[in-house]
Amino acid sequence: MKKLTAAVALATSVIAGSAIADTVKIGYVTTLTTPAAIIGQDMQNGVNLAMKHLGGKAGPHDLEVIFADDGFAPDTGKQVTDRLVKQDNVDIVAGYIWSHVLLASRKSVLDNDKFLIISNAGPSPAAGKLCHEDQFSVGVQNDLGPMAMGDQMNAAGVKKLYIMAPNYAAGKDMVKGVERTFKGEIVGKDLTKWGKDAQLDFSAELAKAKASGAEAIWVFYPGAAAGAFIKQYQQAGLSESMPLYTSFTIDAISLPKLQGAGFTAALGSQTTQIWDPTIDNAANKKFVADFRAEYGHYPSYYGAQAYDTIKAIAAAVEAADGAKDRDAFRAAFKSADYDSVRGKYTYGNNNFPIQNLYLREFVEGSDGVWTSKIVGTVYEPGQDPYASECKLK
Amino acid sequence: MDTTLLVVQGLNGLQLGLLLFLVASGLTLVFGILDFVNLAHGSLYMVGAFICASLTFYFDSFLIALVVSLPLIGIFGYLFEIIVARKLYERDHLDHVLGTFGAILVIDTVAHIIWGANGISVPLPDYLEGQVSLTSDIQIPVFRLLIIAAGLASAAGLFWMVNYTRLGMLIRAGASNRTMVSALGVDIKTLFSLVFAMGAVLAGLAGMLIAPITEASLGMGNNIIITAFVVIIVGGIGSMKGAFIAAIIIGVIDTLGRAFLDDIFALFMSSEAAENSAPAISSMLIYLLMASVLYFKPAGLFPPKVR
Numbered sequence: 001m002k003k004l005t006a007a008v009a010l011a012t013s014v015i016a017g018s019a020i021a022d023t024v025k026i027g028y029v030t031t032l033t034t035p036a037a038i039i040g041q042d043m044q045n046g047v048n049l050a051m052k053h054l055g056g057k058a059g060p061h062d063l064e065v066i067f068a069d070d071g072f073a074p075d076t077g078k079q080v081t082d083r084l085v086k087q088d089n090v091d092i093v094a095g096y097i098w099s100h101v102l103l104a105s106r107k108s109v110l111d112n113d114k115f116l117i118i119s120n121a122g123p124s125p126a127a128g129k130l131c132h133e134d135q136f137s138v139g140v141q142n143d144l145g146p147m148a149m150g151d152q153m154n155a156a157g158v159k160k161l162y163i164m165a166p167n168y169a170a171g172k173d174m175v176k177g178v179e180r181t182f183k184g185e186i187v188g189k190d191l192t193k194w195g196k197d198a199q200l201d202f203s204a205e206l207a208k209a210k211a212s213g214a215e216a217i218w219v220f221y222p223g224a225a226a227g228a229f230i231k232q233y234q235q236a237g238l239s240e241s242m243p244l245y246t247s248f249t250i251d252a253i254s255l256p257k258l259q260g261a262g263f264t265a266a267l268g269s270q271t272t273q274i275w276d277p278t279i280d281n282a283a284n285k286k287f288v289a290d291f292r293a294e295y296g297h298y299p300s301y302y303g304a305q306a307y308d309t310i311k312a313i314a315a316a317v318e319a320a321d322g323a324k325d326r327d328a329f330r331a332a333f334k335s336a337d338y339d340s341v342r343g344k345y346t347y348g349n350n351n352f353p354i355q356n357l358y359l360r361e362f363v364e365g366s367d368g369v370w371t372s373k374i375v376g377t378v379y380e381p382g383q384d385p386y387a388s389e390c391k392l393k
Numbered sequence: 394m395d396t397t398l399l400v401v402q403g404l405n406g407l408q409l410g411l412l413l414f415l416v417a418s419g420l421t422l423v424f425g426i427l428d429f430v431n432l433a434h435g436s437l438y439m440v441g442a443f444i445c446a447s448l449t450f451y452f453d454s455f456l457i458a459l460v461v462s463l464p465l466i467g468i469f470g471y472l473f474e475i476i477v478a479r480k481l482y483e484r485d486h487l488d489h490v491l492g493t494f495g496a497i498l499v500i501d502t503v504a505h506i507i508w509g510a511n512g513i514s515v516p517l518p519d520y521l522e523g524q525v526s527l528t529s530d531i532q533i534p535v536f537r538l539l540i541i542a543a544g545l546a547s548a549a550g551l552f553w554m555v556n557y558t559r560l561g562m563l564i565r566a567g568a569s570n571r572t573m574v575s576a577l578g579v580d581i582k583t584l585f586s587l588v589f590a591m592g593a594v595l596a597g598l599a600g601m602l603i604a605p606i607t608e609a610s611l612g613m614g615n616n617i618i619i620t621a622f623v624v625i626i627v628g629g630i631g632s633m634k635g636a637f638i639a640a641i642i643i644g645v646i647d648t649l650g651r652a653f654l655d656d657i658f659a660l661f662m663s664s665e666a667a668e669n670s671a672p673a674i675s676s677m678l679i680y681l682l683m684a685s686v687l688y689f690k691p692a693g694l695f696p697p698k699v700r
Binding site: 032033034035037038040041167189190191192193196197198199200201203204205207208211224227228231232234235236237253257258260261262263 | 649
C-alpha cells in the first residue's frame with residue numbers, strides 16, 4: 001500500500017512538474033442583471049477579450065474564469081462570493097463594480113485565504129483600515145478621481161459649486177474627494193436614493209441647483225443613471241448656465257445612447273480618470289482596436305479595468321508559477337509587471353495603484369462616434385489619501 | 394425658502410404624482426374589481442416604455458410612436474390577462490403574488506433578450522426639449538408640462554368613464570360586489586379583460602412618458618410598483634378618486650421631502666447631521682404616511698362604499 005501511494009505521489013509530482021500545471025480558477029463577480037448589467041456586460045467583454053489575447057493561459061497554467069452576478073445588491077454579492085469561494089473553490093476572486101457590494105463580500109474571500117483582485121470598486125475603508133495583504137486593486141480608490149476634479153475646477157475658476165451623487169459608499173467617498181480639494185463654496189449638495197430602485201428623476205434636485213446660484217455642477221452617476229441625469233440636465237436648460245463636471249458618469253457606456261438621442265450637453269464636459277482610449281501604448285491600442293472589432297463600440301474604463309485585471313492576474317500567475325505559493329504571488333502581483341492599458345503604474349503600501357490621473361474631454365471622434373480624448377494630466381502620479389491609515393508596509 | 398422654488402417643486406411633485414396615478418389607477422382597478430394582486434403591473438409600464446422607445450426610432454417621432462404604442466400595450470395587457478391572470482383569479486392572494494412574480498421574471502428576461510441590458514434613451518423633438526416660462530422666474534421643461542397635461546387628461550377621461558358610462562357603471566358595480574354583477578348576467582370575463590387592458594394602457598402610458606426623462610430600462614417597472622402599491626393602499630383599494638388624491642399627495646410629499654428636508658433639518662441640527670439624515674428620512678416619508686394612514690383609516694382614505 002505504502003509503495004503504491006509513493007508511486008502515485010511520484011507520478012503526480014512528475015506530471016505536475018512537467019506537462020500539466022494546475023489550472024488557476026478565477027471567480028469574477030460583476031452585475032449581469034438589473035439595468036446596471038450594462039456595466040457588467042462591458043467588464044465581461046473586457047475579461048473575455050483578455051482571455052482571448054492570452055489564449056486562456058498564463059505560462060504553463062490554464063486560466064478558468066467563472067462569472068457570477070451580484071444583482072447590484074450587497075446581499076446577493078456576498079452570496080455569490082461565498083459560492084465561488086466554497087463551492088467552486090476558486091483561487092482568486094476578482095471583479096466588483098460596486099463599493100457596497102465589495103464591502104459586504106470582501107471578508108468571505110479574505111477569511112478563506114483567497115486572493116481578492118478588485119477591478120473597479122474603491123471604497124475608502126478598503127484602501128485604509130481594511131487593507132489586506134491578499135487584496136489588490138486594479139482600479140482606483142473612489143476619492144482620487146473627484147479630488148483631481150476638484151483641483152481641475154479650481155483651475156477653471158469655479159467659485160460656487162453644486163454637488164449631486166447617489167447615497168451609497170462610493171457616492172459619499174466621491175463627494176468627500178471633491179470637498180477635499182475644491183476651494184470654492186459648495187452651495188448645495190444632494191445625495192439621492194441608490195440601488196435596485198434608484199431614483200432616476202432628478203427634477204427636484206435640478207430645480208434646487210438652478211435656484212442655488214451655483215456656477216457649476218459636479219455629479220457622480222455611474223451606469224444607467226448617467227444617461228438619465230444628462231438628459232434632464234439638458235432639458236432643465238442648465239447646459240448654458242451651469243457647466244457640468246462629472247466623475248465616472250459619462251463614459252463609453254452612456255455616450256452611444258446620448259449620441260443616439262442627440263444630447264449634446266455631454267460634449268465638451270470633462271472628467272478625470274486613470275485611463276482613456278487614446279492613451280498611447282501598444283497594449284492599449286491593441287485592446288481598443290480589438291474591443292471595437294469584437295463588440296462594435298468603444299470600451300469603457302470598466303472594460304479596460306476588467307481587461308487589466310485578467311492580464312495582471314495572468315502575469316502574476318506566470319511569475320509565481322501558479323497561485324499556490326502565496327508569498328510569491330503577492331510579490332509578483334505587487335510588482336505590477338505587465339502591459340497595462342493605462343501604461344506603467346506601481347502599488348502603494350495599501351495595494352492600491354499609484355498612477356496618473358488624466359483630464360478627459362468628451363468629443364466627437366474623427367469617425368463621428370462620440371468618445372473622449374486626453375486634454376491634460378492632473379496628477380502625475382496620484383495616490384489616494386487613505387494609504388497612511390493602512391498598516392501594511 | 395423662496396416661493397418660486399416652492400412653486401417649481403410643487404409642479405415637479407404634481408408631475409410625479411400624475412405618473413404615479415397612471416400606474417396606480419390600473420393597479421387599483423385590477424385589485425379592486427378583479428381582487429387580483431398583480432405584481433407584474435410594473436412590467437406593463439416597462440414594456441410600454443420599451444415599445445414606445447423602439448417605435449420612436451422607427452417612426453423618427455416620439456408623438457407618433459406614443460399614439461401607436463398605446464393600443465399595442467393594450468393588446469399586450471389583454472393577452473397577459475388571458476394567458477396568465479385568468480388562471481389565477483380563483484386562487485388566493487399568495488398564488489397571485491407567486492404567479493405574477495414569475496411573470497415579472499419572464500417578462501424581464503424576454504425584454505433583456507429583445508432590447509438588451511443597455512436601456513434605450515428616447516429622443517424628443519425640438520419643440521418638446523425646451524423650457525417654458527410660466528412667470529419671469531418660474532421655468533419648467535416643456536416635456537414635464539406635457540406629462541402634467543397628459544396625466545390630468547387621462548384622469549379626467551377615467552373619471553368621466555367610471556362615472557358616466559355603462560362600462561364605468563359595471564366597473565363600479567364590480568368593485569362593490571363582483572358576484573352580484575355576474576349573477577345579473579354581465580359577461581364578467583370580457584369585463585375583466587377590458588379592465589386589465591385598460592390598466593395596461595394607463596401603466597404603459599406612464600412608462601412611455603417617463604422614458605424620455607430617464608430611459609427605457611430593465612427593472613424600471615419594479616421601482617415604481619412598490620410606490621404604486623403605497624398609493625392604492627393610502628387611497629383605498631379599488632377607489633379611483635382615492636388613487637388620484639393619494640398619488641398627488643405622495644408625489645408632492647416625496648418631491649418636497651427631497652427638496653427641502655435638509656434645509657428644514659438644518660434649522661435644529663448641525664448641517665452635517667442634516668445632510669446625512671435628510672436623504673434617509675425623505676426616502677422613508679411616503680412609508681411613514683402609509684403607516685399612519687393604515688393606523689387611523691385601515692381601509693385607506695377613500696375606500697369604495699360597499700365591499
